Amino acid sequence: MTTAAEIAARAEREDIRKRWLLSTPALVIIFLAGIGPLLVVVLYSFLTPGPYGDVKWEFSTDAWIGVFLQRDMFDDTLGIADAHLSIFLRSVRLSFATTILTLIFGFPTAYFIATRPERTQALWLFVITIPFWTNLLIRTFAVQEVIRNEGILNNALIWLGITSTPIQILYTDWAIGIGMVYVYLPLMVLPLYASMEKLDFRLVEAGYDLYATRFQVLRRIIIPLVKPGIIAGSILVFIPSLGAYVTPRVLGGGRQMMLGNLIELQFGAGRNWPLGAALALTLTVIVTVALLFYVRYAAQSEQRHG
Amino acid sequence: MKHRLTIAAITAALLATTGLARAEGELNLFNWGNYTAPEMIKKFEETYKVKVTVTDYDSNDTALGKIRQGGHGYDIVVPSASYVPIWISEGLLLESNPNQMENFKNVDPRWVDVPFDPGRKYTVPWQWGTTGVSVDTSVYKGDINTSAIFLDPPPELAGKINVVPEMADVMHLAIRYVGGEPCTGDLEVLKKVRDKLVEAKTKWISMNYGNIEAMAKGDYAATVNWNGSSMRMRKEKAAIHYGYPKEGYPIWMDNAAILKDAKNVENAKLFLNFIMDPENAALISGFAKYGNGIMGSEKFMDPEMTSAPEIVAPPEFADKGAFMLTCAPEVQALYTKIWTEIQK
Amino acid sequence: MARSNFAIKRQPGFATIAIFCFALLYLPIATLVVFAFNAGRSVAIWEGFSLRWFQQAWNNDLVLEASIRSVQIASTAAIIATVAATMAAIATTRTKPYRGLTAKYAFINQPLMIPEIVTAVALLIVFSRIKVATGYSGLGYLIAAHTAFCIPFAYLPIRARLESMDLTLETAAADLYATPWKAFTRITLPLLWPGIIAGLMLAFVISLDDVVITEFVKSGGQDTLPTYMLGQLRRVVTPEMNAISTVFLLISILIVTLFFFISRRRT
DSSP, rough: OOOHHHHHHHHHHHHHHHHHHHHHHHHHIIIIIIIIHHHHHHTTTTEEOBBBBBBBEEEOOOOHHHHHEETTTOOOOOOOHHHHHHHHHHHHHHHHHHHHHHHHHHHHHHHHHSSOOHHHHHHHHHHHGGGGSSSSSHHHHHHHHSSSSHHHHHHHHHHHTTTSSOOOOOTTTHHHHHHHHHHHHHHHHHHHHHHHOOOOHHHHHHHHHTTHHHHIIIIIHHHHHHHHHHHHHHHHHHHHHHTTHHHHHHHTTSSSSOHHHHHHHTTTTOOHHHHHHHHHHHHHHHHHHHHHHHHHHHHHHHHOHH | OHHHHHHHHHEEEEEEEEHOOOOOOOOEEEEETOOOHHHHHHHHHHHHTEEEEEEEEEEHHHHHHHHHHHHOOOEEEOBBBBGHHHHHHTTTTTTOGGSGGGGGGGGOGTTTTEEETOOSEEEEEEEEEEEEEEETTTTTSSSSSSSSHHOOOOOOTTOOOEEOOHHHHHHHHHHEEEEEOOOOOOOOHEEEEEEEEHHHHHTTEOOOOOHHHHHTTTTTTTTEEEHHHHHHHHHOOEEEEEEEOOTEEEEEEEEEEEBOOSSSSSHHHHHHHTTHHHHHHHHHHHOOSSSSOTTGGGSSSSSHTTTTTSSOOOOOHHTEEEEEOOOHHHHHHHHHHHHHTTTO | OOOOOTTTTOOOHHHHHHHHHHHHHHHHHHHHHHHTSSSSOOSSSSOOOOHHHHHHHHOOOHHHHHHHHHHHHHHHHHHHHHHHHHHHHHHHSSOOOOOOOOHHHHHHHHHHSSSHHHHHHHHHHHHHHHHHHOOOOTTTTHHHHHHHHHHHHHHHHHHHHHHSSSSSHHHHHHHHTOOHHHHHIIIIIIHHHHHHHHHHHHHHHHHHHOHHHHHHHHHOOOOOOOOHHHHHHOOOOOHHHHHHHHHHHHHHHHHHHHHHHHHHHHO
């Protein structure tokens, strides 16, 4: 005799099997061209740097120690690798600011697109992505053109009488901010749109029936409903911006390193592949842990709100 | 049996056609981006009936890393002087003896017995240049032939200086500014270098490439720069002059060489000989805007270029230049530390 | 449905911010297009009108081939990535937590977490061995690499869409004895469509822009537009790139307009 519980259990097993089958292609591709090679990186982080790049096949933990500690080259004292730490913190700050800014600009934009008539939505989506079919460098140079002292922005400000002399925007943190938002905006808008389209406006209506203000409706109804989009968008903006260096260099002037530069330096002129590998793995571990916490926290708070 | 004959016939026919395609020949060139004159390539293709494929790289380290891993399929690569000894010692280059080639007589004797390839057994000059400073002389009227432009900046320039993010060039300039030898591992000297760079950096506005427009538009008043790039700046704004730091400045040279595992060695040799022809070398210079080290090529070049102060160093500074060398690995590690330190 | 005078969809300031965003997005693009017609060599100093850069780009085989190759790789990689990501998203949402679910989620997003240069070096090491062993050095390597890093970019929007969808319609279909396939094609897929489009677009854009991984994985004669462009960064940037970008823009606008009109006629 099979009990109802057994049937249910079997159905569940069957469901899980199907789910594994469905995710196989993605997992295989990522394993072959993503995770598999990463194992090589793990191996490399425990080897000795070759004299001119690459590695020597001798075991060493120097690279891992070098991520956190460094020996002062002049007085030979051992201290915390403060250069690595400050570069790491700078990159995190930049990513954080970029995520907040793209959310501030991207949320209304996605909302605007999602509330257009269905026919024209695809068109608006193209309007927002077409600028991104042009090469990143070209785009960044174009932004530079707009914000430089003799650029359109400053000319407009002078013409409007807001300022009499050009404001130095290029090579400041403002320029990085503008540039990063410009580059990463679609990464926020598209996932937001995906979860906003077909937003159940009956709930919104119900909110208004209960005399909620527009802001209350936004905060209590719309935002919780599109939370998956906010999470996806934040991940897609935050993590890639950690490695960004074209925008900080071209617009911000690049006087200070970003994580991307630091790691690239080790694989390039720095000729210390193991250190590069160890730095990258450290970053990967921190980001993965943070991501899992973020997703779990977000899922929990969703349940709490019901 | 009949089938087998047909198959054999088809195979033979296929082999014949591919054989023909081979006879036409191929050449795979791996070179810096935006550095290979298309006209020169076309001319080579037409002369020798060889199909040339050009692929770009963006840094010496990328090129070295890729070739070292194997499976690349390239025939010719164009490494910088400071990397040539590494390529040779790692056994990546073919000893093709360009010094025996017909056009070798055109190579300027100055570039024959070079420290990185004495007597030119492996490499042929492609382009060479210097790293110095470009200064907007409408902003600063003083002496520009010094690294003080960016290391001890005069007040007129402070806050308007750019430095290219090239560790090797900047370290070379800074070490020689404080009186050291290139590639030195002397900690006394390096401490001075670090302190100087840390102090000077507060007066820089950026560390960036692509600065022709920025100079011309006045975002920068001075920049560490390559000579060819400086010449282009002068064309956009006449007041921008190139300074040869009298404390010492680096000379760089990119050199074409055949790879040891090249598949089209004969074509590659034809190519090396081809680019030592003055007329062809002039085509490369006309495109990349640097000197080529081939005597007689001036005749075929834009006179504006052969007389440009950026290309022809004034005699009093000509001997202040020194080749960029391959620094010892432990020295390189120190430089990386300083470089990270100043940008932390 | 009767329309109320009270626009429930409206949020104050949102439309303004959106329009502002669109304007900002296109301002740099406009300057880029303007300088494509520059007679001078500069991308910032105007020296009069000319079509020389279009002509130069047209005669530059390297650039033309690189452009076509970029689009080829991006479209192939984006489509494969989106299909794989859609399947994976369906498999990892709207379910009770099962063993390996979190791991799967982390796994799929892993390409995002690894700095590009590191994936690039790792792929160089692995793919070179394969190239030597098999003798094959075609576009397959680039497409595989691009597909892998495009998957999370396609996966996250699709997943977000799935999570915001409700299950009632699908349950209803199942109750009406629709086969799972029918229920999927008739109900889930149409509902999921905006997520898929968003994912596909993101994947395409990300692949089109990739420099570092391409630079390390490409074989001879496989330059894409970004790697070609990278070489210009250190030397000199000419309006040639602007000209190419302008042509790209024109073509994409043309396609979109065409697409729009065709879909409108049908409805």
